Amino acid sequence: MEIWDDHASERDRFVILAFHDTQAKTFPELDEKLHSVIEGTWGGRALPFPILLDSTGKTIEEYGVSHYPTTLLINPEGKLVGEIVADFLKTKLKLIPLAVVLPRKLDRNASVFFDDWSLKQAFENLKGWTKAEYGFDHAAFRSLGLTEESKVPLTISGLLSLRSALELLLDPVNLTIKIGPKGYIVTSKPKASADATTPLTKRQQICAERIEGKLKELKSTFHFKQTPLRNVAAFFEGASGENVVLDPRGGLEGKINPDALVAGTGKDIPLGEALERLVRPLGLRVVVRDEVIVLTAEPDFKPSRKR
Numbered sequence: 001m002e003i004w005d006d007h008a009s010e011r012d013r014f015v016i017l018a019f020h021d022t023q024a025k026t027f028p029e030l031d032e033k034l035h036s037v038i039e040g041t042w043g044g045r046a047l048p049f050p051i052l053l054d055s056t057g058k059t060i061e062e063y064g065v066s067h068y069p070t071t072l073l074i075n076p077e078g079k080l081v082g083e084i085v086a087d088f089l090k091t092k093l094k095l096i097p098l099a100v101v102l103p104r105k106l107d108r109n110a111s112v113f114f115d116d117w118s119l120k121q122a123f124e125n126l127k128g129w130t131k132a133e134y135g136f137d138h139a140a141f142r143s144l145g146l147t148e149e150s151k152v153p154l155t156i157s158g159l160l161s162l163r164s165a166l167e168l169l170l171d172p173v174n175l176t177i178k179i180g181p182k183g184y185i186v187t188s189k190p191k192a193s194a195d196a197t198t199p200l201t202k203r204q205q206i207c208a209e210r211i212e213g214k215l216k217e218l219k220s221t222f223h224f225k226q227t228p229l230r231n232v233a234a235f236f237e238g239a240s241g242e243n244v245v246l247d248p249r250g251g252l253e254g255k256i257n258p259d260a261l262v263a264g265t266g267k268d269i270p271l272g273e274a275l276e277r278l279v280r281p282l283g284l285r286v287v288v289r290d291e292v293i294v295l296t297a298e299p300d301f302k303p304s305r306k307r
Helices: 002-006 027-040 058-062 098-105 119-130 138-143 162-173 202-217 229-240 248-252 271-282
Strands: 071-074 080-084 109-115 133-136 155-161 175-179 183-188 219-228 244-246 261-270 284-289 292-297
Touching: 002 098, 098 175, 098 183, 109 119, 109 162, 119 133, 119 162, 138 183, 155 162, 155 202, 155 244, 155 292, 162 175, 162 202, 162 248, 202 229, 202 261, 202 271, 202 284, 202 292, 219 229, 219 271, 229 244, 229 261, 229 271, 229 292, 244 248, 248 292, 261 271, 271 284, 271 292
Parallel strands: 133 183, 244 292
Antiparallel strands: 071 080, 109 155, 175 183, 219 261, 284 292
C-alpha cells in the first residue's frame, strides 16, 4: 500500500499482485476472511491492487513461498528475479521527498514495543520500524524539565498507527513531533493545543468503533483476589484482543500504580462493564483512545498515601 500510494505517478512502471489465504475457495469467502484484517490492520482500507485467488495452493507451492509476507520480483520479460524486501522497489522508483513521506507515515502501521522506557529508548525502537530519523528539541525539553533519558511509564506491545503510538508516548509529557529536514523533531506542544482535543483520523475512528463494539459485545468471566492492576490489564488484553494500557500521565502524577491490588468476581459480564467495575475503586475509568483501551485516572482523584 505504501509503495502504491507514494508512487501514484509511476504506476505504469510496476504492477503489484497479492496472494492471500490458500484455504479460501471463492472470493466471497476470501472477503469474509479479510474483513478482520482490513478493520484491524489496514485501517479500514482494502488493498488497492489486484488480489489473486490461489484456492489449490499450487501457485504458492511452485513459487516456493514458505512464509508470509514474501515479496517476489518478476521482471518485464516475465522471468522470476527472486525474493526481495519491499523497500528494494523504492530504490528503482522516483525518490519521494521527506516532506511528503513523513506525514503519510504517521497513519501507517508501526510495531510498537515500549516498556517504561526513556524517550531516547522509545524512539530508537520506533526508528527501527519506521526507518525515519528523530531529533530532539533540547531547548523545549529544558523548558519542560525533561531530558532524552526522562522515562514515560508506558507499557505496550502491539500494532497501531505511528500517530497513535506517538500520542500515547508524548502527550503525557506535553511533547509532540514536527517534520524537520531530516526526519521527525520531538518538541513541546503549542500552548494553545496543550488542552485541546485532537480530532480523530479516519483510522483512529475505525479502531475506536471496533474496540467499543468489543467492550459492549464480548463477555468475560473473572475472579481476581488481590491481583495487581497490571495483571488485570493483561487479562483484559487477552479477552479483547486489544491493547490495554495504564495512562502514563496518571503514572507520572502518582494517580496510577501498576501494583495496586484489584479484587472482584463476575460471570458473563460485558468486557467494558467488567473492567469499569474492577478499576473504579482505584479512582480509574476506562476510555478508548489512540487505538487502545486506556485505564485513566478520574480528574478529581487523589491517590491515597497508602497505595
